[in-house]
Amino acid sequence: MFDTSTLGKKSRQKKQYFKILLxxxxxxxxxxxxxxxxxxSKNIGYSNENPNREEEDFSKNELNIPExxxxxxxxxxxxxxxxxxxxxxxxxxxxxxxxxxVSTYFRYGDPNGTIIDDRIYSEDNLLFxxxxxxxxxxxIETFDTYLKLKSTPLWYNNSNEQFxxxxxxxxxxxTGQIAEENRYLVDNLLPIFLLIENIGxxxxxxxxxxxxxxxxxxxxxFLINSSxxxxxxxxxxxxxxxxxxxxxxxxxYSILANLLVHRTYQQLNLDDNVKDRAxxxxxxxxxSLGNKMWGDNAYxxxxxxxxxxxxxxxxxYYLSVNALGIITLLEFWIETxxxxxxxxxxxxxxxxxxxxxxxxxxxxxxxxAQPNWVISDPSYNLKSNALMMRACLKLFELSGNIxxxxxxxxxxxxxxxxxxxxxxxxYNSSLLIGDKNFNSNLELSEAYLRxxxxxxxxxxTSEYNTTNEIPNYVFNQDYLNLTSTYSFNKEDLYYDPLxxxxxxxxxxxxxxDYLEEPIRVEIKYLFKYPNGxxxxxxxxxxxxxxxxxxxxxxxxxxxxxGDGYFIYVWANSSYFGLAQTVKRFNVISGLxxxxxxxxxxxxxxxxxxNVTLPINYTRSDNLTLTTSLEGENIINYPSQPVNFTxxxxxxxxxxLTAKLGAIPSSSEITFKxxxxxxxxxxxKKVIEIGNxxxxxxxxxxxxxxxxxxxxxxxxxxxxLPNVSQSLNISFVGLSEFSIETxxxxxxxxxxxxxxxxxxxxxxxxxxxxxxxVEMRVLQNNTVFYSEVLTIETISKYELISxxxxxxxxxxxxANLIIxxxxxxxxxxxxxxxxxxxxxxxx
Numbered sequence: 001m002f003d004t005s006t007l008g009k010k011s012r013q014k015k016q017y018f019k020i021l022l023x024x025x026x027x028x029x030x031x032x033x034x035x036x037x038x039x040x041s042k043n044i045g046y047s048n049e050n051p052n053r054e055e056e057d058f059s060k061n062e063l064n065i066p067e068x069x070x071x072x073x074x075x076x077x078x079x080x081x082x083x084x085x086x087x088x089x090x091x092x093x094x095x096x097x098x099x100x101x102v103s104t105y106f107r108y109g110d111p112n113g114t115i116i117d118d119r120i121y122s123e124d125n126l127l128f129x130x131x132x133x134x135x136x137x138x139x140i141e142t143f144d145t146y147l148k149l150k151s152t153p154l155w156y157n158n159s160n161e162q163f164x165x166x167x168x169x170x171x172x173x174x175t176g177q178i179a180e181e182n183r184y185l186v187d188n189l190l191p192i193f194l195l196i197e198n199i200g201x202x203x204x205x206x207x208x209x210x211x212x213x214x215x216x217x218x219x220x221x222f223l224i225n226s227s228x229x230x231x232x233x234x235x236x237x238x239x240x241x242x243x244x245x246x247x248x249x250x251x252x253y254s255i256l257a258n259l260l261v262h263r264t265y266q267q268l269n270l271d272d273n274v275k276d277r278a279x280x281x282x283x284x285x286x287x288s289l290g291n292k293m294w295g296d297n298a299y300x301x302x303x304x305x306x307x308x309x310x311x312x313x314x315x316x317y318y319l320s321v322n323a324l325g326i327i328t329l330l331e332f333w334i335e336t337x338x339x340x341x342x343x344x345x346x347x348x349x350x351x352x353x354x355x356x357x358x359x360x361x362x363x364x365x366x367x368x369a370q371p372n373w374v375i376s377d378p379s380y381n382l383k384s385n386a387l388m389m390r391a392c393l394k395l396f397e398l399s400g401n402i403x404x405x406x407x408x409x410x411x412x413x414x415x416x417x418x419x420x421x422x423x424x425x426x427y428n429s430s431l432l433i434g435d436k437n438f439n440s441n442l443e444l445s446e447a448y449l450r451x452x453x454x455x456x457x458x459x460x461t462s463e464y465n466t467t468n469e470i471p472n473y474v475f476n477q478d479y480l481n482l483t484s485t486y487s488f489n490k491e492d493l494y495y496d497p498l499x500x501x502x503x504x505x506x507x508x509x510x511x512x513d514y515l516e517e518p519i520r521v522e523i524k525y526l527f528k529y530p531n532g533x534x535x536x537x538x539x540x541x542x543x544x545x546x547x548x549x550x551x552x553x554x555x556x557x558x559x560x561x562g563d564g565y566f567i568y569v570w571a572n573s574s575y576f577g578l579a580q581t582v583k584r585f586n587v588i589s590g591l592x593x594x595x596x597x598x599x600x601x602x603x604x605x606x607x608x609x610n611v612t613l614p615i616n617y618t619r620s621d622n623l624t625l626t627t628s629l630e631g632e633n634i635i636n637y638p639s640q641p642v643n644f645t646x647x648x649x650x651x652x653x654x655x656l657t658a659k660l661g662a663i664p665s666s667s668e669i670t671f672k673x674x675x676x677x678x679x680x681x682x683x684k685k686v687i688e689i690g691n692x693x694x695x696x697x698x699x700x701x702x703x704x705x706x707x708x709x710x711x712x713x714x715x716x717x718x719x720l721p722n723v724s725q726s727l728n729i730s731f732v733g734l735s736e737f738s739i740e741t742x743x744x745x746x747x748x749x750x751x752x753x754x755x756x757x758x759x760x761x762x763x764x765x766x767x768x769x770x771x772x773v774e775m776r777v778l779q780n781n782t783v784f785y786s787e788v789l790t791i792e793t794i795s796k797y798e799l800i801s802x803x804x805x806x807x808x809x810x811x812x813x814a815n816l817i818i819x820x821x822x823x824x825x826x827x828x829x830x831x832x833x834x835x836x837x838x839x840x841x842x
Contacts, residue, residue: 078574079412079451085425086441087132089113094438096120096173102148106173111434113424119179122154122167124439126190131446134198139206142198143213146191153178163226165219166241167191182240185229185250189257191220196264204268218274221261224254225277234306235284236292244305248293249321251285252328258282259335263495267502286332290345295371297348299325315371319356320384322349326391330398334494334505343398350395350404353388363410364418364431380431382419383440385411386447393450397457397490400509405488408451409575415444458511459489460579462569470564474590476557477619484523485548486511486571486579510547511576521573523549528566535565542571557678559587589680590619591644591673596685603634603667604690605658606719606751613652613671615681617644625680629654631669633662633689642673660720662689664784691784692719693727693748695777697755703792705823707764710739710773710791713757718748728778729756734788737763738771766793794823797830 093113108117158164169180203213258278265275292307329346355373356365368377392408429437462484488509493502521542527535570580597612629637673681733739777785800819
């Protein structure tokens with residue numbers, strides 16, 4: 001088992017260490033950015049030092065945002081900024097000693113955080129690990145904590161009675177005895193929320209000592225489904241186990257819990273009986289609330305066991321009840337195939353609750369109204385307004401209507417301005433009461449965590465006004481137009497009862513500065529050369545009524561031609577999180593070439609090769625450009641002015657000649673078209689520089705009779721136009737006793753192609769069936785060319801076949817047939833002897 005008694009403290013310590021490291025990191029970034037800005041002139045030029053940077057950078061998902069922006073506030077959301085301080089405050093001041101194995105906390109404290117009530121509440125401690133501690137602990141730690149909470153006096157279990165178990169309302173810290181023994185519905189629904197929402201898909205696989213979260217979810221589900229809470233006659237849930245009274249708020253929580261069980265069990269393919277029963281309970285409860293507790297476009301507060309609301313106060317409208325009603329109706333809307341009536345009811349409640357805002361300059365809601373909407377409790381309560389903030393967030397998430405998000409932001413701003421006690425880092429329980437209520441702060445924490453989810457649900461899409469994903473832009477002609485849309489993007493699932501399956505729905509809202517709070521929606525662009533060096537940067541705003549921003553950037557001729565320029569784009573605002581993307585583009589001159597006509601693979605020294613470079617001129621202007629052909633081992637073709645006409649093809653002619661005396665090797669040549677220092681076209685090719693002479697048309701016998709001559713013929717070529725050359729041709733046997741070594745000097749005049757032939761004498765005593773002969777072409781004892789000839793060797797005579805009958809009749813003549821082959825080029829006389837006697841042949 002895990003030691004969770006100091007879990008909150010350890011997590012807070014880790015968070016503090018992390019914050020120190022994070023601050024150090026960003027200070028370093030700011031310092032390095034300052035250095036980079038001062039050295040920008042050194043880095044602003046284009047360089048090919050790292051040509052592979054293109055592939056490297058484009059594969060990265062995270063952008064180096066602080067590279068030009070040192071304002072780290074863009075990385076901090078406005079909602080959760082105080083949650084660490086809040087956790088520290090309650091950890092230091094509200095932690096009890098109820099159980100040494102797990103941290104538990106008091107509810108009530110005075111304005112200074114001094115505990116004023118000894119009781120420990122089940123709801124608070126379950127909610128604490130569901131909300132404020134959720135980002136701090138893992139799935140397994142959550143489950144372990146829950147098991148340990150069950151080992152405290154907060155958990156009641158009478159093994160003698162079925163379903164006589166569950167979390168009691170509260171216990172006294174000092175005595176460890178139960179203070180309020182009733183088991184309330186909300187307290188016993190919270191384990192379902194805690195285990196499913198915090199552990200998720202692992203509820204059926206994660207285990208501790210053979211125990212699985214699913215078992216304990218079903219334990220609580222079976223409890224609330226029992227007669228301890230569920231009223232099968234009047235189809236609703238009792239507020240606690242010893243009463244038939246029904247409160248709307250706890251019944252709304254029961255609907256949310258049952259819908260959560262239904263969704264989770266459907267998606268994980270778990271027990272169908274539990275899944276179907278949960279859906280039934282949620283549906284029946286919603287019908288009862290709609291039929292019995294719906295008043296003037298809002299829900300009543302409470303009713304008797306048979307849903308009677310005649311007791312004074314029953315039909316009051318509570319902010320907390322109806323904020324939760326909005327959330328529940330919206331969840332029910334997506335869990336029942338998006339029946340529009342539930343969405344309509346949720347919006348009606350939202351509009352009705354405006355009556356709790358008697359001061360329109362104050363975005364907070366007053367607490368309670370009578371049936372005629374006359375305010376009976378004018379207080380501005382932290383917990384109920386936090387629930388209202390959650391309701392606004394839910395409306396925005398499902399509708400994309402920015403009005404609701406505006407309201408959530410304004411409520412949050414009021415909390416920070418009017419409720420947050422900066423001296424002790426906790427929120428007051430109401431606008432006029434400075435007490436620090438643990439439960440209220442936890443409800444606010446949940447609202448802020450859900451706000452954080454909305455805040456981070458952003459997307460940035462950037463699109464060129466072309467069909468190409470990576471477009472080509474012609475410098476000194478084209479504008480790069482990039483339209484970027486910064487949007488809230490939420491994707492979730494809704495239940496389709498007809499197909500008994502969940503389907504995807506999406507909500508998009510394009511973010512602009514159209515919010516009631518004065519904010520800026522900033523978008524920034526960082527241009528980089530293909531090798532990753534800095535090129536340019538721009539900042540802009542997305543201003544209402546525009547839903548996007550279009551950057552228009554003129555492609556100047558100072559941009560080098562190249563593929564894979566980068567544009568890093570990111571956007572953020574005060575109340576929506578950072579979103580980012582990366583785009584690429586290519587810079588071209590508008591001069592397109594697909595082939596080079598007449599270009600040879602080997603360029604021999606001497607000949608002049610005519611090369612044609614077809615250029616498709618796609619520019620819209622007429623220009624005079626200079627063309628050239630350059631290379632280290634060629635005679636450079638002088639620059640020539642060429643007139644280019646808009647949208648016409650030009651065929652450029654070049655003479656390609658190797659330098660005399662160039663060392664034969666691979667050599668790079670460059671075709672270049674320029675205007676001044678601006679390169680409009682450049683293509684590089686690698687060719688082989690050959691010698692000033694060569695050989696061709698080598699012909700030789702494939703077979704030779706041992707002792708006879710091998711005939712060899714070849715052409716020798718002198719490429720030099722004004723100089724004669726002397727070459728040596730040699731043939732050397734690579735096999736032992738193959739040929740007599742042969743060497744012959746040959747003289748070639750200017751531009752001569754000379755055909756020569758030789759007879760190479762072979763030895764008669766060749767043993768192998770083939771011989772290898774190396775031909776060498778030399779000049780001044782240096783071998784320039786060599787080639788190995790493989791020749792099959794055969795004997796002068798060859799016995800093809802011998803035949804003679806195996807059986808001969810007496811008196812019959814037997815014929816001996818021998819077939820011999822003479823492989824020589826001359827006739828030969830032979831004699832046949834049988835048993836040393838000469839036999840006549842025909």
